[in-house]
Amino acid sequence: MKITSSLMTPIKSESDALIVSFFLGESFSPSAKDADELLNKQITQLHKNRDFTAKAGEVLTLFTNNGQRVVLVGLGKKSKCDLGTLQMASKNAIKALVKTPAQSVSNYISANEFENIDKATVCKIICIAASHAVYRYETTKNFKKDNKHSLKSMDIYADEKLASTVRHASSIAIGVEVSRELGNLPANICNPDYLAKQAEDIAKKYDNCSLSILDKKKMEKLKMGSLLAVARGSRNQPKMIVLKYNGADKSQKPHILVGKGITFDTGGISLKPGSNMDEMKYDMCGAATVIGTFVAVAEMQLPINLICIVPAVENMPDGDAYRPGDVVTSYSGKTIEVLNTDAEGRMILCDALTYAQEFEPQVLIDLATLTGACVVALGHVASAVMSKQSQLPQDIINAGIEIHDRAWPLPLWDDYQKQINTSFADMQNIGGFAAGTITAGCFLARFTENVNWAHIDIAGTAWENKKEGATGRPVAMMSQYLINESQK
Ligand code: BES
Ligand code: MN
Ligand code: ZN
Numbered sequence: 001m002k003i004t005s006s007l008m009t010p011i012k013s014e015s016d017a018l019i020v021s022f023f024l025g026e027s028f029s030p031s032a033k034d035a036d037e038l039l040n041k042q043i044t045q046l047h048k049n050r051d052f053t054a055k056a057g058e059v060l061t062l063f064t065n066n067g068q069r070v071v072l073v074g075l076g077k078k079s080k081c082d083l084g085t086l087q088m089a090s091k092n093a094i095k096a097l098v099k100t101p102a103q104s105v106s107n108y109i110s111a112n113e114f115e116n117i118d119k120a121t122v123c124k125i126i127c128i129a130a131s132h133a134v135y136r137y138e139t140t141k142n143f144k145k146d147n148k149h150s151l152k153s154m155d156i157y158a159d160e161k162l163a164s165t166v167r168h169a170s171s172i173a174i175g176v177e178v179s180r181e182l183g184n185l186p187a188n189i190c191n192p193d194y195l196a197k198q199a200e201d202i203a204k205k206y207d208n209c210s211l212s213i214l215d216k217k218k219m220e221k222l223k224m225g226s227l228l229a230v231a232r233g234s235r236n237q238p239k240m241i242v243l244k245y246n247g248a249d250k251s252q253k254p255h256i257l258v259g260k261g262i263t264f265d266t267g268g269i270s271l272k273p274g275s276n277m278d279e280m281k282y283d284m285c286g287a288a289t290v291i292g293t294f295v296a297v298a299e300m301q302l303p304i305n306l307i308c309i310v311p312a313v314e315n316m317p318d319g320d321a322y323r324p325g326d327v328v329t330s331y332s333g334k335t336i337e338v339l340n341t342d343a344e345g346r347m348i349l350c351d352a353l354t355y356a357q358e359f360e361p362q363v364l365i366d367l368a369t370l371t372g373a374c375v376v377a378l379g380h381v382a383s384a385v386m387s388k389q390s391q392l393p394q395d396i397i398n399a400g401i402e403i404h405d406r407a408w409p410l411p412l413w414d415d416y417q418k419q420i421n422t423s424f425a426d427m428q429n430i431g432g433f434a435a436g437t438i439t440a441g442c443f444l445a446r447f448t449e450n451v452n453w454a455h456i457d458i459a460g461t462a463w464e465n466k467k468e469g470a471t472g473r474p475v476a477m478m479s480q481y482l483i484n485e486s487q488k
Contacts, residue, residue, distance in 0.1 A: 001134045001151065003127050003170040005158040008106060010034040015155065016102035017069035019093045021109040022047075022054035023078040031108035031157065038064045043072065056085045059096045071096050078115050083125055083404035086117065090129035098134055098149050107156045123162050124169040125404060128476055130154050131173035137184045137469055171299035172403075172479045176472035179285070179292030183463060183470025187264035187281045192239040192312035195261055195287060199241045199310070202291065206298035208247055214240035219351075226330035227311055227351040230344045233268055233321030234314035240352065241287075241310040243294050247303050247486075253362035254305040255485060257294075257478065258352045260345045260368035261287030261312035268315050268341030269323050282470060283345070285462030286368040287312060292475040293482070300479075302486040307359055311352040315344045327425045331355060332447055337425035345370045346429060346440055350447045357451055363392060363485070364453045366444065367474070373436030375460040383407040383461045383474050386441035387454035396454060399481035405474050407456060416442050 010018050011034050020035045020043075022028070028036060028043070036043040039062055046052040052060045056076030061069055073093040075081045090109060097105060109126055111119040134151055158166060182190060182198065196213050203211035216237045219228055224240075231238035241261070244254075262283035266272060272280065287310040294308045322328070326338045331351040338347070345368050356364055374384050383400070385407045387393040393409055400406040419431035419439045427446060431439025441455045461473040 001131050001173070002153040003131070003166060003173070004153070004155045005163055005166040006155050007157065007159055008155065010038060010106070010108060013106040015068070015104040015106040017071060017097050017105040019071045019073060019105060019107045019109060021073050021075050021089070023075050023081065023113065024054045026078055029110045029113050031110055035070050035108070038068070039070060056081070057089050057092050059092045061096055069097070069100065069102055073109065081114065082116060083121070086122065086125050087129045087404055090126045091133040094130045094133035094151070098151055101150050103150045104153045104155070105151065107154055111158060111162070120162060120165040121402065123156060123158055123165050126156060127166060127169035128173050128176065128403070131170070131177060132472070135177050135180060137181070139181070139185060140189070168300055168483060171296045172476050174299055175292040175296030175479055176475045178295045179288040179475045180470040180472040182288040182291060183282050183285045183472070185281070187314070190281070190284065191236045191263045191314060192261070193236065195263065195284065195310060195312045196239045196241050199243050199291065202295060202298070203243060207301065208245055209298055210244045212242045214242070222331060223329065224331040224351040224355070225328045226336055227313060227348045229322040229326065229328040229338065230268070230315055230347045231313045233316040233318035236263070236314045238311070238313040240355065241312060243291070243308040245294060245298055245306040247297070247301055248305050252305050253360055254307045255363045255482060256307045256309065256356045256359060256361040256365070257290040258309045258349065258356055258364070258366040259286035259288070259290035260284070260349055260366070260370065261310040262345060262348070263312060263314050265315045265342070265344065266317060268344060269317050269321050270340045270342040271317055272342060279463070282463045283369050284312070285458060285470060286366070288470065289367045289458065289462070289475055289478060292472060293478040296475060296479040297482055300483070302482060304482060304486045306482065307356070307361070309352050309356050311348040313348050315341070330447070334427065334446065335425040337422045337428040339428045340430045343429045343440070346443045349444055353444060353447045362452065364448065364451050365396070365456065367456045367458055367478070369459045369462050370440050370457045371437045371459055374457040377410065377437055378408060378460055380460045380464060381406070383477070384410050384437055384457040385454055386410050386412045386438065386457070388412055388445060389452055389454065392452055392454050395484065396456070396477065396481050399484055400474065400477040403476045403480040405476040407474065407477060410438055410441070412438065412441050412445055
């Protein structure tokens with residue numbers, strides 16, 4: 001969806017639809033008054049009759065004499081309206097339009113009226129939520145002709161001062177959509193080769209980008225024994241994708257994002273149970289996040305240097321697959337006893353993280369659907385952030401709060417480290433039942449000792465359920481984090 005901003009009033013708007021917002025029990029905003037005029041005071045009447053009371057998320061569509069749609073959307077009590085309410089209400093308003101033939105909408109959820117949220121934040125949330133509501137996965141589904149999504153453009157009511165905010169938000173929205181689409185694609189399409197091809201297209205499309213790819217041969221030469229162990233079971237050969245964006249002086253050290261790209265996780269020889277195994281097509285959502293964030297940054301042309309690294313591997317059982325009990329030597333030289341082939345994410349990430357450090361990052365962050373335990377700990381609300389640093393995780397968490405794509409810390413104290421000690425190698429790849437998310441983080445910490453590093457477990461946030469599919473989280477949080485970094 002194309003997003004623009006202007007100061008076109010409802011009376012003058014020629015869009016197919018208008019969105020006008022209301023707080024419960026408050027007087028109408030200037031835009032709402034305009035819309036009420038267009039509708040011959042119907043809105044006043046609806047309020048009087050209590051047919052529309054502006055409860056949070058409530059939506060009602062009316063028509064002007066010229067056939068223009070006016071979507072009324074409730075924001076609830078002004079004093080209680082937070083980012084979550086705004087996000088939900090914005091989505092509802094757009095969802096009321098996506099099934100209609102309306103192609104354009106003017107959005108008058110007015111940034112000026114909020115008590116608890118600043119104008120720029122209102123704009124960002126509205127834009128990203130709108131784009132979210134418009135997206136529908138279509139690639140492998142035949143839709144009937146009368147089930148077309150028509151909404152193509154949204155103009156939001158905002159002055160020149162907010163124009164750059166709107167541009168940023170619309171870039172983030174594009175990144176979120178890229179991430180959702182990659183996440184939703186089935187594993188027979190979205191395999192390591194496919195991810196590499198997408199990265200190639202992105203590097204070509206945007207200015208200041210370049211791409212390099214390590215194939216299996218190159219990784220064998222480099223002795224990335226941990227990643228290669230996971231890859232052995234699959235006919236789909238692994239790829240290490242390295243996307244670079246140069247938006248700042250070469251002397252500026254890069255921010256590096258590493259994303260887990262398990263294009264399908266069967267568990268390997270430690271085979272997962274059959275129920276819901278299909279959801280493991282989402283096990284590349286760390287990769288989707290870093291690629292989506294890369295696209296957002298390239299769209300914004302932020303003045304930073306960014307490198308996104310995606311180890312793309314499929315985890316399959318096979319006569320040649322790695323087995324429980326195997327000891328492998330990682331790229332770092334450290335040895336790992338494989339006690340469960342289903343703890344494969346950390347096995348590919350450790351080699352990617354070691355490789356990333358050769359680019360001397362100022363910040364190194366990995367994102368991964370790493371542990372089921374993370375869903376138990378934080379549900380589908382917050383991503384988990386783990387780090388041995390103090391500032392970095394705080395900066396990430398603050399960015400998440402700012403754009404309502406939230407994360408929360410878990411500790412990486414050394415007390416947990418003993419759970420991954422073993423007599424047969426430098427470490428084992430699982431830490432037992434207790435604190436499964438943290439011990440996975442502790443494993444990665446052993447490969448990132450001298451670098452400003454954070455690990456983000458997105459197992460609970462990257463996808464919602466079978467119907468909603470990939471969420472595109474946490475592209476918004478990561479993009480906001482990098483925007484904040486670029487302004488330091
Ligand atoms: N990709 C999974 C984690 C996962 C599972 C994410 C379910 C979201 C939903 C990961 O590779 C995995 O299998 N982890 C194991 C680790 C265990 C063997 C220590 C898990 O969480 O069960
Ligand atoms: Mn697994
Ligand atoms: Zn996995």
